[in-house]
Amino acid sequence: MNHSLKQQIEQIVGRMAEVIILDEQGCTSEVSRIMTTEGSFILKSVTKEKYRSWLMNEAKVLKDMGRQKSIPLPKYIGFFEDKHSSHLLMSYEPGSTLTAAIHKAESESEKLVLIRSFGQFLNRFHMKEVSAVVQNDGDWLKRQLSTAREYVEGGLTSGSPQLLRFLECNKPDPVLQTIVHGDCTTDNVLVLDGKAHMFIDVSGMTIGDPRYDETLAISHFHDNPAFLHAFYEGYTRYKVSREEVSYFEGLYEFF
Numbered sequence: 001m002n003h004s005l006k007q008q009i010e011q012i013v014g015r016m017a018e019v020i021i022l023d024e025q026g027c028t029s030e031v032s033r034i035m036t037t038e039g040s041f042i043l044k045s046v047t048k049e050k051y052r053s054w055l056m057n058e059a060k061v062l063k064d065m066g067r068q069k070s071i072p073l074p075k076y077i078g079f080f081e082d083k084h085s086s087h088l089l090m091s092y093e094p095g096s097t098l099t100a101a102i103h104k105a106e107s108e109s110e111k112l113v114l115i116r117s118f119g120q121f122l123n124r125f126h127m128k129e130v131s132a133v134v135q136n137d138g139d140w141l142k143r144q145l146s147t148a149r150e151y152v153e154g155g156l157t158s159g160s161p162q163l164l165r166f167l168e169c170n171k172p173d174p175v176l177q178t179i180v181h182g183d184c185t186t187d188n189v190l191v192l193d194g195k196a197h198m199f200i201d202v203s204g205m206t207i208g209d210p211r212y213d214e215t216l217a218i219s220h221f222h223d224n225p226a227f228l229h230a231f232y233e234g235y236t237r238y239k240v241s242r243e244e245v246s247y248f249e250g251l252y253e254f255f
């Protein structure tokens with residue numbers, strides 16, 4: 001960490017006693033835990049241009065939605081940028097990711113309890129009355145497809161132009177838009193005391209198509225009927241069809 005960033009952070013959260021790069025990292029950033037005289041914090045750092053704009057959005061979501069207090073999220077502390085990198089400082093939240101918790105669970109029934117609680121957590125989230133929480137800035141799917149097109153044209157994605165064309169021409173019939181996480185995999189949900197309790201990695205959180213969240217939520221356990229069943233014991237508001245899953249998995253390839 002460079003001197004200027006360290007100074008800016010210490011001005012807000014006190015002198016750093018320890019900085020630990022986490023074992024569990026995502027694909028887009030480097031995440032460190034910072035212990036200071038004031039407590040424990042997470043610093044998420046990004047250098048790639050595409051991911052810098054995602055991180056800026058994540059900062060905005062934490063800041064704006066944090067004020068509402070109705071959605072459990074890490075607390076926004078600060079956002080810092082220099083010429084080549086961006087850094088988001090937020091509260092360190094206890095627990096582990098749902099992916100890690102499922103992996104560590106000692107029995108099948110413990111795994112099922114976790115997955116059911118994830119279903120319940122996502123169900124509650126999608127049912128939130130959100131008009132006051134986030135602005136609805138138009139057609140979510142249209143925006144996703146147009147961002148996907150920019151990425152294809154800029155060579156910023158592994159999704160193919162053919163797939164994009166298919167998605168543009170075969171949009172599913174619309175459903176009621178809700179608040180969505182936008183990258184709702186088991187990697188981006190924290191578990192505490194055996195229950196899904198908080199979202200992280202929230203740069204895509206907005207009003208959108210809940211079938212995208214649902215598709216990503218079940219993406220790790222498609223082939224496991226017991227896990228799917230447990231998820232849908234908790235997530236009762238809708239059940240995506242095979243075609244919808246295939247459409248939204250296709251969309252995910254661009255991000």
Ligand SMILES: Nc1ncnc2c1ncn2[C@@H]1O[C@H](COP(=O)(O)OP(=O)(O)OP(=O)(O)O)[C@@H](O)[C@H]1O
Nearest residue numbers: 024025026027028029031042074091092093200201
């Ligand atoms: N506020 C937090 N409190 C505790 N741990 C956190 C927090 N934010 C992130 N982490 C940890 O850091 C890891 C990576 O975080 P995150 O998912 O935000 O990064 P990412 O690089 O954006 O991931 P992705 O590749 O999914 O975009 C998480 O799996 C989690 O273990």
Ligand SMILES: [Mg+2]
Nearest residue numbers: 026187188201
């Ligand atoms: Mg992540």
